[in-house]
Amino acid sequence: MLLIPGPVEVPKSVLAATSLVIDHRGNKFKDIVNRLEKLMIKHFSSKRVALLTGSGTLAVEAMVYSFTKRGEKVLALSYGEFGRRLAESIKRRGATLRLYDKPMGHSFSLEEVKQIIEENKDVTTVALVHNETSTGIALRNLEEISRFIKNKGLKLIVDSVSGFAAYQLMVNEWKIDAVATGSQKALASVPGLGFVAVSRDGLNEMVNEDLPTYLDVSLHLKFQDKYETPFTPATGVFNATLRAAELLELEGVERRWKRHEACTKYVRDALSYFGFSLLGNENNFSNTVVAAIPPIKDYRAKLKEFNVEIAGGMGELRDKVVRIGLLGIVDDRAVMKLIGITARMFHSQYEKEPPLECKLPEELREEIEWS
Amino acid sequence: MLLIPGPVEVPKSVLAATSLVIDHRGNKFKDIVNRLEKLMIKHFSSKRVALLTGSGTLAVEAMVYSFTKRGEKVLALSYGEFGRRLAESIKRRGATLRLYDKPMGHSFSLEEVKQIIEENKDVTTVALVHNETSTGIALRNLEEISRFIKNKGLKLIVDSVSGFAAYQLMVNEWKIDAVATGSQKALASVPGLGFVAVSRDGLNEMVNEDLPTYLDVSLHLKFQDKYETPFTPATGVFNATLRAAELLELEGVERRWKRHEACTKYVRDALSYFGFSLLGNENNFSNTVVAAIPPIKDYRAKLKEFNVEIAGGMGELRDKVVRIGLLGIVDDRAVMKLIGITARMFHSQYEKEPPLECKLPEELREEIEWS
CATH class of the missing domain: 3.40.640.10 (Type I PLP-dependent aspartate aminotransferase-like (Major domain))
Known part of the structure; x- marks a missing residue:
């Protein structure tokens, strides 16, 4: 993924x-x-x-x-x-x-x-x-x-x-x-x-x-x-x-930007819950990239063990921050998988499910497996 | 083709x-x-x-x-x-x-x-x-x-x-x-x-x-x-x-440029035989593109009926000239097919076969069918 x-x-x-x-x-x-x-x-x-x-x-x-x-x-x-x-x-x-x-x-x-x-x-x-x-x-x-x-x-x-x-x-x-x-x-x-x-x-x-x-x-x-x-x-x-x-x-372009907004919000909320420090605030959060400082050092490497690839920081933030790209056809299944793996890392759970807006229309849903 | x-x-x-x-x-x-x-x-x-x-x-x-x-x-x-x-x-x-x-x-x-x-x-x-x-x-x-x-x-x-x-x-x-x-x-x-x-x-x-x-x-x-x-x-x-x-x-890069040279020469010789006027001379012929004025008006359209696509002229030669691209993995089979179709158009034959240099090495030969 x-x-x-x-x-x-x-x-x-x-x-x-x-x-x-x-x-x-x-x-x-x-x-x-x-x-x-x-x-x-x-x-x-x-x-x-x-x-x-x-x-x-x-x-x-x-x-x-x-x-x-x-x-x-x-x-x-x-x-x-x-x-x-x-x-x-x-x-x-x-x-x-x-x-x-x-x-x-x-x-x-x-x-x-x-x-x-x-x-x-x-x-x-x-x-x-x-x-x-x-x-x-x-x-x-x-x-x-x-x-x-x-x-x-x-x-x-x-x-x-x-x-x-x-x-x-x-x-x-x-x-x-x-x-x-x-x-x-x-x-x-x-x-x-x-x-x-x-x-x-x-x-x-x-x-x-x-x-x-x-x-x-x-x-x-x-x-x-x-x-x-x-x-x-x-x-x-x-x-x-x-x-x-x-x-x-x-x-539909409106449905797509709402999906991006809903998916990034879901991931931000969950990462906050697990103690990540998010960059930015409600007025300037991105709909496509969640940048955060993880509470553990090897979050990115651990995700990779589960075959989930995220990015590191750029510029002055290179070593501190991780960046999670939630663009394109990322949907409820993708963000649940990401947060599920993250929860297990912290021996914890995240009760909330992604909102309906995170779902892809049926025809698009079949276009990706998120395995 | x-x-x-x-x-x-x-x-x-x-x-x-x-x-x-x-x-x-x-x-x-x-x-x-x-x-x-x-x-x-x-x-x-x-x-x-x-x-x-x-x-x-x-x-x-x-x-x-x-x-x-x-x-x-x-x-x-x-x-x-x-x-x-x-x-x-x-x-x-x-x-x-x-x-x-x-x-x-x-x-x-x-x-x-x-x-x-x-x-x-x-x-x-x-x-x-x-x-x-x-x-x-x-x-x-x-x-x-x-x-x-x-x-x-x-x-x-x-x-x-x-x-x-x-x-x-x-x-x-x-x-x-x-x-x-x-x-x-x-x-x-x-x-x-x-x-x-x-x-x-x-x-x-x-x-x-x-x-x-x-x-x-x-x-x-x-x-x-x-x-x-x-x-x-x-x-x-x-x-x-x-x-x-x-x-x-x-x-091998040497074998490849020799193949290009041999294939274009074969096509030029054949087209000359059928009455095409070639652009250029022995000192400046291209190894990749044969440009010629056909003796018939609809040569390009007729080739298309056989599923062979060639190009028209460019610039001041747009309507007069046809350009045949013989680049990449064009080989003996491709040029024989082109010349075979051309010969039939003129109710004629072209006796010569392409030289050995036109052949692809066996592994590459299997990579293309020229159908």
Whole structure:
């Protein structure tokens, strides 16, 4: 049982769909591109979604290079490893970076964002991370932050690599210019595909020079107008991810983010009960990653004996913290198994059962065994 | 039977290996990274090989951004669509581009290269395409061109996306600083992985600022020192490509490029016999793509009726030319089938059989059926 913050366990039919090699200029592949973009547009509630062969970081970096300019003043609000990587990309892009970096375990309140923007009136773009995989902390207040930033007339770009499909996220309605994500997180596909969702407003904000072609979102969208990709796509990963997007459609994006919220809450409550110290608080808990300091030293190694893989900490928290990824198709059975094993470690029990919201719809339930 | 200039038909065991989702920070994946880089170093005869999740174009662009600087004068020798794309990447990188662009169907002689370099004494880097998929033309004289350029003290970067493993290519010995390729060409893996091979000399020429992290070859190599990748890799594509690299090891890289040479020669001779006009001449024929003007209009469509897929032309040759990709594990059976169908179209026969060099070793022969 793989419970790291991505790549995730994937549905059987998604894994089976990876074995496809076809002519990427033929009609069969065009149909895949067409259907995949349409589904992703719906899931993001965006105007367009660029499909990039590569990782989530590629999508984030393509977004940075396509939505900011050399010399432009860009504000980055960071509260963890991926925020700092976002800032690094902005710097490498040649933009003038203003970095606000919070210690791990914290995030930004709306009031803080307001004040920072007040202090940086010359900034034209704001960049931030929706969900920090490194710390299990999220901007649960993304909607109000987005609306505030857009009301100030600023561009907003969001790294939601580990957030998409695990939270309500409405790119058009919240007026976010662009959002980046990856295939191997809450979408529950195999790794190898990055997405940049662009809102109606965002379509007018893209640059198409002074950036690599591979990172040029406008170029990708131009080819997708003809249901093609500008470069040879990982055909198997596209096919698998189309299946994953169909399964998300089947579950419904609202039901999926509620499942993520319910499963992480169940695990947090249980770990608290067993004496783990959780990072974060009710206002900024992540829906996808539970980060905690275990009361015993070898929790991660002991889980591994039961064939359950979780992750260690990142950055300054590397040795202290464990991170449990509950993304994708993690359900009541998975979290009960995790907590059951944990309870036995402490020669104890955890009486509560996961709520109904943790369950997968029947068709999806059959796609995974959690053995 | 897929005979386009990539993606190619892949061995059964390569396709089967695509279905792998594992923790990319775990020991099993580290073993894949370690073995894959080691094999690719051997196949390239290079010092290092960066492994990038993405297309061949990503590898080419990562090479351009990692081996040239903003404002540096870079000479591009182009003789087709991919040469012009290489030039476009150099321009986008912010280098000062000197472009020599030959009409499609031609390439550069050593004498021409000497003269061009004589005329451009302020240039510090030369960029060129080894094998032009767009026209079925190659720099068969790459070794002598490389040695000349390096003797002049210039940096040399080569797009060999469709050349690697189909020609002799020795990155260290020929003193090429960097060579880019992709997984889905003569290596015969699935699409989704790009490679940048770096020579001993080239290791000292890399820049690591003013470029996106995703395109930063030095960053990739730094992580590969620990058998990791800097970003989430397409684990299935890595696993499949390791298998493909093992099969190349089994065949031997010399035997593989001789097979490519023999198969394309067989097809060229046969098509000439049936009245096709071939692009290029004995000095610049490609070992991987046969480009020709058929004597009948619907050759490509007719082949499709027999379930054989070939490609049309690119750029200015889009409607005139057909392109037959003979890369990867194409063997005597595949080319005989192609020529047999073609012969029947002309109510004719082709008496010659493919030479022994067209055969795959027995273990590889069982990996594909050509039905």
